[in-house]
Amino acid sequence: MTECRVTIYNEFVHEQRNPEVGKLYPKGIHGAIGEYLVAQGFLVRTATLEMEEHGLTRDVLDATDVLIWWGHVAHHKVDDAVVDRIQSRILNGMGLIVLHSGHLSKIFRRMMGTSCGLCWREAAERERLWVVNPNHEITQGLGRYIELPNAEMYGEQFDVPEPDELLFISWFEGGEVFRSGAVWHRGRGRIFYFRPGHETYPIFYNQDILRVIANGVRWAKFRGNTETCGIEVCPNITEPLEAIEDKGVAFAEIEHPQ
Amino acid sequence: MTECRVTIYNEFVHEQRNPEVGKLYPKGIHGAIGEYLVAQGFLVRTATLEMEEHGLTRDVLDATDVLIWWGHVAHHKVDDAVVDRIQSRILNGMGLIVLHSGHLSKIFRRMMGTSCGLCWREAAERERLWVVNPNHEITQGLGRYIELPNAEMYGEQFDVPEPDELLFISWFEGGEVFRSGAVWHRGRGRIFYFRPGHETYPIFYNQDILRVIANGVRWAKFRGNTETCGIEVCPNITEPLEAIEDKGVAFAEIEHPQ
Amino acid sequence: MTECRVTIYNEFVHEQRNPEVGKLYPKGIHGAIGEYLVAQGFLVRTATLEMEEHGLTRDVLDATDVLIWWGHVAHHKVDDAVVDRIQSRILNGMGLIVLHSGHLSKIFRRMMGTSCGLCWREAAERERLWVVNPNHEITQGLGRYIELPNAEMYGEQFDVPEPDELLFISWFEGGEVFRSGAVWHRGRGRIFYFRPGHETYPIFYNQDILRVIANGVRWAKFRGNTETCGIEVCPNITEPLEAIEDKGVAFAEIEHPQ
């Protein structure tokens, strides 16, 4: 694999405020995911809410192939200018992986265009994530399903655009289902939403969950050395490729938007 | 057909500034489209940029089944609070039809999550819109293609999410192609983008173009009398549908976002 | 609603061989569905395996807007020539609704191009069909889910092409999930697969299930009065729409396929 630079953003609030979460993730959720990805050969950087520009400066984003996002109680504290910058990088090819409660993050809602709402319940119930697409890069190396003994429930309807490819559907002990893994393309960028990851359970130590995240990073990495035109720009192609007949239509003088 | 209330928004700038456009559309682009739709039995209202709240107050939107959007040079003058309100109405079931240069409008970019960029040229060239999906409501009553003698060219890449259904592909005299008619679902709402409609050509008098817009309105009209959950809300479903085993997992006290 | 002619095919084997099924569906599964659809104002005809050409002659199919299919143990007894004929009618606009074990029917496998396999279990377990798309014609008039006290389980992976729109996902008491309602477009035709309907349970008397079937018929009905070209034919368009430059390329004499 060619070099792949991953930036893991975690708002890093629960771990510092809540002793039980802090004990579970002593280096933060970003730390747990980061350790695994480093061991897999990725180049990893982390970023948290309280860092300047949330650690997501232009330089950092420009040097990021795939951005991983975990947030929950502090979505509203993320600066809109940073969100603009991330969106622009995604349209130009940076991958985005959104985990669990990141469904309500500004950046995910921005990219989806929807509310990204859902139903939820915290009852430590059993979850089983069924693989519905076994030939996608992201589901490689798995059995028919991943089982989590304790999870927060997320239930339908999940207000996102119909996925380009649906990868996982969750079964919950309490009676609900959820589209738990799905991908979308936006501009030159690839986006993967993956449901598991509640802060009070040791989900980011589960080897199958970590494997899916690593697969996701490999899939989301920008490939593009193809020429583009139209993504974030609206160039005036004055010179046609084919001769255009003069139709004697007088053009009005038109003002154009910026 | 049951009653269908259509609101046509037009920024209404070119018609007032440019005498040639004014002569072509003496009642404005909204007037031309509106006359046709009224004759087809729709309940039509119009709104323009300079009206208070651009004519798109909460009351108007609440009484709108389908919103049609034409804008070009004044996208940036549309108030963000109005855009928020329109997005919310779409997610709750209002249809949206975006015409021509509306591809760069705030509301369309908001709903798509992408830049909605493209390439363009003004050379009065010939355009032929090929029907690629002949069994969609929107393409009913047409021949194999619609031909426009003079059109502004829009070329790929068109930076939008892969359409849920692609309806039209345009051929341009100067050598380009474009995905000219496409639909997307967002929340409970239906969105239709339709490319033709440059202000300097009599496109909104073309019977096939008008027919497509009317078909689009019928298709985009909200159907939903189905119960929803998750769209614009994240309810806590504390009562499970199935009994959940007590696993003795102590819950951390979690603060939740608003 | 304009007139809509529905033909209900049922292999009609279980009802005659198995007294319990016969008692549950004394007029056959086709009879139970048919009674409901007649009461809804549809024009209904039924067809069964043992009829000549299975009751699906050219004349019958030509006079059918939507074909409903229920089969289970006798898929292999359906004549291939009849399957060819049905496929052709679908491509030309007839709707197809495939119920339950019809997933292995020749016509569904023909239209999908896949094996249409799945996993299953008969344990009278509870099923809950969650609506994941609340603004589709087929899900109108429902709550958030349909609950069936006893059902045969169908589990993923379901070997079908990714649906054009996914409408229902089932939760099963025994731990599985299934994409229970989905639609696909093929040629000018519309196809709806709907999972429930095991012959030993009174599922075709459930009002929500019947409502979904009726909604499906309305949705699948052919709309097309649009001109087509390419569907089941490959016409040679010798006359171009635009002038083609003579490039002095000598053409080899080519034999063409039929």
Added chain:
Amino acid sequence: MTECRVTIYNEFVHEQRNPEVGKLYPKGIHGAIGEYLVAQGFLVRTATLEMEEHGLTRDVLDATDVLIWWGHVAHHKVDDAVVDRIQSRILNGMGLIVLHSGHLSKIFRRMMGTSCGLCWREAAERERLWVVNPNHEITQGLGRYIELPNAEMYGEQFDVPEPDELLFISWFEGGEVFRSGAVWHRGRGRIFYFRPGHETYPIFYNQDILRVIANGVRWAKFRGNTETCGIEVCPNITEPLEAIEDKGVAFAEIEHPQ
């Protein structure tokens, strides 16, 4: 790249019957494509119509990662038993790349479920294939479009299921458009249709066309080391994952299909 075994099927009729085609492709179309792929490091094997079982024995298919298909006048001579075998291999993970007139081949029609019809014209006209998806593996290393000075025209409507991803749209000098590059997933297999390749033009010597085919092979290669269930089999999962309540429902003795 790990080893990738490609089998190129060419009916190999035009090259032997028509001296001009024979001069253009002295080693056959399969030879021209094969030379390029060998130089790119793929393991290549070729197969032609007149070989026993068309060169596509079970052993050959079992040792094939990606099958490339070119056929035109002899589609009807391909044995149905071989088509069955290819379909089964695709559902189990073999990739399929269908070129040009292969759109009417038995295997492509089988996988699509549609007629795969289109409109066509032979007038040595100019074709321009526009890249509409610049971040797909298959479009890597290209400019905004590929231009072919002389091509057979294929026009819409192209009777195939809506592609999972649309990659190329062609512009033709004579006024038509066509969805020239598209992909579909079926079972565990990946399918790529690529339009160019008429036998009377030197299209399979064009470096961009060859690059797309090589990209297609890399993309279509089977990944799957994920466990599957349901693809080509319908196992009875008698042992549930969760306890099922005894509901006292008596089961009818049911006969099951094979």
